Amino acid sequence: MNNKFNYYLKGKKGEYEVVIGLEVHAQILSEAKLFSPSATKFGQEPNSQVSLVDAAMPGMLPVINKFCVEQAIKTGLGLNAKINNFSIFDRKNYFYADLPQGYQISQYKNPIVGEGKVILDMPYGTKEIGIERLHLEQDAGKSLHDQDPNNSFVDLNRSGIALMEIVSKPDLSSPEEVSVYIKKLRSIMRYLNTCDGNMEEGSLRADVNVSVRKKGSKDFGTRCEIKNMNSIKFIQQAIDFEAYRQIELIEDGKAVNQETRLFDNKKQETRSMRSKEDAHDYRYFPDPDLLPLKLDSDFIENIKKKLPELPDQKKQRLINEFKLSSYEAGVIISDKETSAYYENVAKNSDYKLASNWLTVELFAVLNKQNKNISDSPVSSINLAKLINLIKNNTISGKIAKTVFEEMVKTDGDPEKIVIDRGLKQQSDPKELEKIISKILENNGDKVKQYKSGKEKLFGFFVGQAMKETEGKGNPNLINDILKKMLK
Numbered sequence: 323m324n325n326k327f328n329y330y331l332k333g334k335k336g337e338y339e340v341v342i343g344l345e346v347h348a349q350i351l352s353e354a355k356l357f358s359p360s361a362t363k364f365g366q367e368p369n370s371q372v373s374l375v376d377a378a379m380p381g382m383l384p385v386i387n388k389f390c391v392e393q394a395i396k397t398g399l400g401l402n403a404k405i406n407n408f409s410i411f412d413r414k415n416y417f418y419a420d421l422p423q424g425y426q427i428s429q430y431k432n433p434i435v436g437e438g439k440v441i442l443d444m445p446y447g448t449k450e451i452g453i454e455r456l457h458l459e460q461d462a463g464k465s466l467h468d469q470d471p472n473n474s475f476v477d478l479n480r481s482g483i484a485l486m487e488i489v490s491k492p493d494l495s496s497p498e499e500v501s502v503y504i505k506k507l508r509s510i511m512r513y514l515n516t517c518d519g520n521m522e523e524g525s526l527r528a529d530v531n532v533s534v535r536k537k538g539s540k541d542f543g544t545r546c547e548i549k550n551m552n553s554i555k556f557i558q559q560a561i562d563f564e565a566y567r568q569i570e571l572i573e574d575g576k577a578v579n580q581e582t583r584l585f586d587n588k589k590q591e592t593r594s595m596r597s598k599e600d601a602h603d604y605r606y607f608p609d610p611d612l613l614p615l616k617l618d619s620d621f622i623e624n625i626k627k628k629l630p631e632l633p634d635q636k637k638q639r640l641i642n643e644f645k646l647s648s649y650e651a652g653v654i655i656s657d658k659e660t661s662a663y664y665e666n667v668a669k670n671s672d673y674k675l676a677s678n679w680l681t682v683e684l685f686a687v688l689n690k691q692n693k694n695i696s697d698s699p700v701s702s703i704n705l706a707k708l709i710n711l712i713k714n715n716t717i718s719g720k721i722a723k724t725v726f727e728e729m730v731k732t733d734g735d736p737e738k739i740v741i742d743r744g745l746k747q748q749s750d751p752k753e754l755e756k757i758i759s760k761i762l763e764n765n766g767d768k769v770k771q772y773k774s775g776k777e778k779l780f781g782f783f784v785g786q787a788m789k790e791t792e793g794k795g796n797p798n799l800i801n802d803i804l805k806k807m808l809k
């Protein structure tokens with residue numbers, strides 16, 4: 323394992339560090355939009371989930387959705403952040419065909435959530451990433467350019483959906499850290515049920531700010547912002563491309579322009595989209611249709627009291643309760659369903675074996691079948707039963723793998739599979755002694771060689787005994803008996 327952070331990029335004239343800050347847009351899990359009662363379901367017929375508010379008809383007024391506010395507070399608490407009792411909705415003014423209001427309702431100077439932090443488990447130790455803020459805002463609609471050769475269309479289903487923008491401090495230092503950071507955010511929000519984190523459906527997207535500086539330098543370089551990325555793999559590729567592009571500019575004595583860029587994943591490059599607009603270009607001002615959002619401390623406290631166990635807490639508990647290593651615990655808690663599955667197996671069998679069978683055998687099957695743990699072909703109850711069969715010596719670990727294969731195919735009950743297929747371990751010493759003495763009789767020459775010092779042959783005898791018992795002989799017993807008889 324790599325225990326030292328060493329992500330430095332080589333230019334022609336020296337080494338560089340990359341500095342990364344993320345603006346993550348997370349769609350709030352909510353049946354209704356941020357300021358209207360329209361539905362928010364993904365993949366519906368275009369313009370079938372649009373109210374007069376979302377279409378910005380004259381005179382329509384936004385009404386804040388209390389549930390979305392609660393979701394943002396929950397998420398803020400999950401990010402160990404300060405919840406602000408006073409926040410303001412501002413209008414961010416710009417024109418785009420899929421933005422019927424001509425402005426986006428967002429939060430600017432007074433966001434609902436202030437500074438917080440997220441802990442990353444890296445191979446070289448834990449790293450804390452600062453959270454700058456979390457604010458509420460509405461999503462825009464979607465322009466459709468591929469429906470007709472001569473026209474573009476607009477789908478407003480997404481218009482007005484509630485987003486949380488989570489802004490990190492520029493504390494991320496490698497594509498690997500960015501990947502772990504996004505997964506950690508996603509895991510926290512899934513535990514909280516505040517965002518489903520589905521990047522393919524666009525419920526989690528990120529603007530990625532990248533700059534470089536000479537290794538060891540304390541000053542920040544000029545950043546570029548790569549817009550609207552929804553794949554961790556592409557984000558990592560974009561960071562690498564962008565960092566080297568900036569290094570080359572700097573080494574050629576040119577300046578990095580602060581600008582907005584797009585990543586082209588086919589060409590594996592970022593391209594300039596527009597020069598970066600400054601905040602004042604957007605003419606932010608408080609939305610006169612919405613009052614400031616004032617939250618009672620009691621309201622916040624009540625939400626805090628009802629928070630579920632979060633990934634970091636769960637990890638610590640699994641380490642204490644089940645004596646798991648930090649690494650194992652980290653793998654198991656990465657999503658809520660996996661940890662629930664694990665706890666079910668562990669509580670009903672053996673927690674060390676449970677961790678091995680889950681993270682090695684079952685994960686391999688899920689990977690191969692491209693399935694989530696919630697669609698596991700083996701239920702947690704049945705896996706616990708299988709582990710208990712190993713523990714009470716009904717079957718060996720090796721036969722267990724055969725039984726497991728059968729369980730994967732049929733989700734069958736392991737106890738029944740063992741009986742039906744006659745896989746029960748042979749643990750009767752008398753029977754085994756009989757089998758073994760026959761093997762020794764038939765292999766007199768090998769016994770002689772063994773006794774004159776060729777100890778490697780022991781394995782041969784074990785193998786023969788296993789073959790005779792069709793793999794069902796109790797390996798410990800076979801060992802003991804062989805040792806005794808070969809003396």
Ligand code: ADP
Pocket residue numbers: 341342343344345489490491492493531532533542543544545547
């Ligand atoms: P803007 O709206 O101008 O993009 P934000 O404050 O919303 O500004 O976001 C700025 C993001 O850029 C933050 O995530 C921050 O961590 C990051 N950032 C700021 N300075 C740098 C830098 N020099 N290099 C990389 N990222 C940076």
Ligand code: MG
Pocket residue numbers: 345529547
């Ligand atoms: Mg930005």
